[in-house]
Amino acid sequence: MKKQLSYLYLSVRDLVTPLKESMASLEGLEYLFHKYGWEIELDEEGFENLKPALVLKEPLEKFIDAVDLLMDKPQEEEIGFSDLEVLIDQGNALIKLIANLEVDSLSDFKVPLKDPEFWADIADHLFNDLLVTYIQIHKPIAHALLQFLGVIRYEEVNSLTPFRTAYTRVVVDWDQLVKSVTNPLQAFNAYYHWNQKNQDFDHRQFLRNLHRSLESLKVQSHVTVPSNDFLSNTAFNPSTTYNIEEEVMELYIPFLYGMYLTDRALVELGLSFTPIPKNGSGPPFGLLLRPISRGAIGQEVKLNENLKLDWKLVADTSNLLQIKFYPDSVHFESNEINAGAAFGFHSTFTGPHYIFGSKNTTHLRLEQFSIEFKILGTPSDPEIQLIFRIYGNPGLNATIVIDESDNFLQETVAKKPIEAGFSPEIIWSNKSGITFNGSVSLDTVIGLNKEVAGITFESLYFSLSAGKNADSPKSTSMNLALAVSGNLGPVNFRVEKIGFSLEVNPFTRQQLQEQAFDKPSLVFGNLGLDLDFLPPKGIGILVKSDILTGGGFLELDPGSHRYSGVLALKLALEKRDIGLVAVGMIETRLPNAEKGFSMLISISVYFSPAIPLAFGFNLYAVGGLVGIHRTMNVDILRERIRNG
Secondary structure (H helix, E strand, C coil), X not given: CHHHHHHHHHHHHHHHHHHHHHHCCHHHHHHHHHHCCECCCCCHHHHHHHHHHECCXXXXXXXXXXXXXXXXXXXXXXXXXXXXXXXXXXXXXXHHHHHCCCECCHHHCCCCCCCHHHHHHHHHHHHHHHHHHHHHHHCHHHHHHHHHCCCEEEEEECCCCCCECCEEEEEECHHHHHHHHHCHHHHHHHHHCCCCCCCCCCHHHHHHHHHHHHHHCCCCCEEECCCHHHHHHCCCXXXXXXXXXXXXXXXXXXXXXXXXCCCCEEEEEEEEEEEECCCCCCCCCEEEEEEEEEEEEEEEEEEECCEEEEEXXXXXXXXXXXXXXXXXXXEEEECCCEEEEEEXXXXXXXXXXXXXXXXXXXXXXXXXEEEEEEEEEECCEEEEEEEEEEEEEEEXXXXXXXXXXXXXXXXXXXXXXXXXXXXXXXXXXXXXXXXXXXXXXXXEEEEEEEEECCEEEEEEEEEEEECCCCCCCCCEEEEEEEEEEEEECCEEEEEEEEEEEEEEEECCHHHHHHCCCCCCEEECCCEEEEEEEECCCEEEEEEECCCEEEEEEEEEEHHHCEEEEEEEEEEECCCCEEEEEEEEEEECCCHHHCCCCEEEEEEEEEEEEEEECHHHCEEEEEEEEEEECCCCCHHHHHHHHHCC
């Protein structure tokens, strides 16, 4: 009996030890207040004044020291009733002080520490928090069970009063404990509204508590949106009052997840809990339990230096067994295995492969190709696919060199070769027939060299490529641009690639019915045209006069989100020349695709001859460097200066 009592008070010591640790330091006490929803900052002087004022502090330390002293006695030395009597008296007094937390000389402290209501609120939180912390650390199974039954709850509290902050309150529901002990099933049904009239099953609370209970047992789990295989293999009837695909979550318990890169293998085993409706629609009424098992394996076999064989097997038995729990019944269902097999031949060219011609002549160039055979789906409803793909950037390139053409073409078309690119994909399926995918590109330059009103039209650029509209993957983009040059007095200029961009978007009937197209405007039935101005790629100027000479260039690259330029001018005065050199760059996309911009500008001014200053000094040049959202690598600069 004496031994059992000693262990009982040892448990009480473990119960109150976290409180002693919190009261031992300024940071610990601040954290305790914050844990209970109070935003209070203490200074060293205030903490030192508060320590002796806490009536609880001294009895707490004496009780812990007494228990430690008792437990340190040698095993052969018997624990006397007098020792236990001291512990009982000190323990009872300590429990009362925790329940009625008191502080001496409240008037000496600032608000809210001087308010009795503040300390009453701390006392109201303290015992439940200490009790639940003890159970969580020393009795994890009990903590998991009490959480699942709703005896221990964690409630989010938001308070707008001064000195308060949002926090999570620990609640011990003693009435729920009594109900769970006397009639566990009835307590479970009432708490989660399981099989309750006029009340929907509280499936979110159920999954949340189950997740926390598993955490207490150190079992990994996570609550996520339902997996795609669940949604695709569970029959849901449309409901105007409840969207189960948006409301329901899934709790997944992974048992094993392994990836073996050398064997190109993947294995996954787990267990899934998902709330489900009774007849495919409406709020969840039951639970679906599914063992999850997936796996894949594959290998590559090199046949020769230009060809390899690739094969892969995939299997998913996650829907093979489904157990559906309802308040009035349990159903076992079985579905087919989802499996797949694929093998194919892939080219491994180390460089472009010329079907005919060579690099500097008219040619047809192949980057890479593949031929694949796939079997997908279930054994009763398989889909067979045969896929031929040419890929690269582009996969197939046709180039016509103008120098090899007749004199008429050489005089009317620019010397730059005409190039056309293709990346075709052809898919045959026993279900959908033949499908053509892929992209086409064409890029050419036509020499004009025509002068109109002092403006020279040098070249016409024409390009054809895949469009940018994600809603219409078969869209095509056509660009038409000019390179022009001219002069305005002493200033010569050149503008590179200014023109228009036309995007053609073929839309399906469903897209036309569901979307209102303000841009692009619809023409020719199901074709949408989007006509945009194409800003110039670059602008250059050259100045030649008796006083001012020089030039500059501005490069515009919206695709790379970069704008840069350089300017060099020389001003010839009567006594000296002044030179100006400026370099600038603006980037409108920061690293990691963050919003914002960065800018770098360097400006230098030179004097020839130098400007004489006092004490024999001469000023040859001045300059400045401006950087916004830029950084400087000082170590590299030091190294470059050191190495000359």
